[in-house]
Amino acid sequence: MAVKELWLARHGESIGNVAATQAEIDGLDTIPLDVRDADVPLSDTGREQALALGEWLDGHREGLDVYWVSPYLRARETLALALGDGGGRVLVDERLRDRELGILDLLTRRGAARLHPEEFARRQHLGKFYHRPPGGESWADVALRLRSFLRDVMAGPDERAMIVAHDAVVMLVLYILLPMDEPGLLDFAAGHTVLNASVTHLVRGDDGWTLSAFSDVAHLQREGADVTAHPGSPDVEPR
Template identity: 25%
Template sequence: MTRVFIARHGQTDWNVEGRLQGSSNTALNDTGRQQALGAAKTLGPAVRDGVLVVTSPLDRAHETARIIAAQWGSEVHTDERFVERDYGPWEGLSADEREKYDPLQHKAYRNGLEPEYEGYENHASVGARMVAGILDWVERAPGDLLVVTHGSASRMAIMHLLELPVSGRRIGNLGNASWSRLGLPEGGGWSLDCHNIGAE
């Protein structure tokens, strides 16, 4: 059975401040590095030999992937398709700042709807590139595939693979340095085998 592990990067200062990071290239903080080490401990016994590790090129994800992959001595590959969505004019704003910027759009966003801004990458676009990337790398993986990515990108990947409606919040975001596992049996559709497994 094909197995794909999807992990989110560790904590950054913007996570602590509640700012939307999106395509901004923020770095892990010290807590985030410790979380990545914890994720390595939970992922270590969960994956099969020959795991292929692929990450978003953004620093916070790439460093998380390197910390996790070090236990296996695995090469870390990068793929632009696994970056976080671009939030357009909301990029870098806290929840309070987003509400002041546009109260109606912010309320809709909190209810699981998409804001309508130029530069905001919608659910369909994020999901399509994430799934395309995952399916491409699955073909190259000798065993399990580990994708290290971002909160919204990971949620869209999971929902699209499961063919769930993407409106609302049917699946919650992964916590920092947490991961989920999806399986694809021969002749069957994708299943979510475990979700939001926290770092040790």
């Protein structure tokens, strides 16, 4: 057997999303956050979103064989709250972690341009897909580890799987499976946002994968939870 249906969920709003949004609004250089990226928890709104995701999950739980999740706290909290007491087979995989930003970590767009102008210019030259900030990863780097992850998942016994991770992970899984080239991915990303606690659905047929739903947040709107999207730069990914 092989995976025939794949659901991709982004974690709920984190305190890092809130801090990053406010830092952009206030025109700050740095995002005031004193925990490492792996330990950033959900905000109160993010917890509400995760519970609303659980309501969606109640209608799909019987069709899901396994849940894969990023080791980062905000993703694990989202899945734990969504699953509740219902349980399920949960597997943590470090290849699903968020993109590492290196020296640009915790910088706003303004901060990256002012504090690292040479790196900012290099990013403008190379483009988002191939730019690797010192100590960090490019989108291409993340795609490499996701190819490894997907090979393992597709070779397993499960037919229907869910991944709970980060916006860059969702975008790059689409890039790999649909598949897209660099211009196609960047064009898609420019016009589409992976919202907090949203669900994206991929289905595999005889001719390959198709996108059934992207960044669906109907479950959040029904529950009255706020849907948040980081409005910041295309150069520095949100937390």
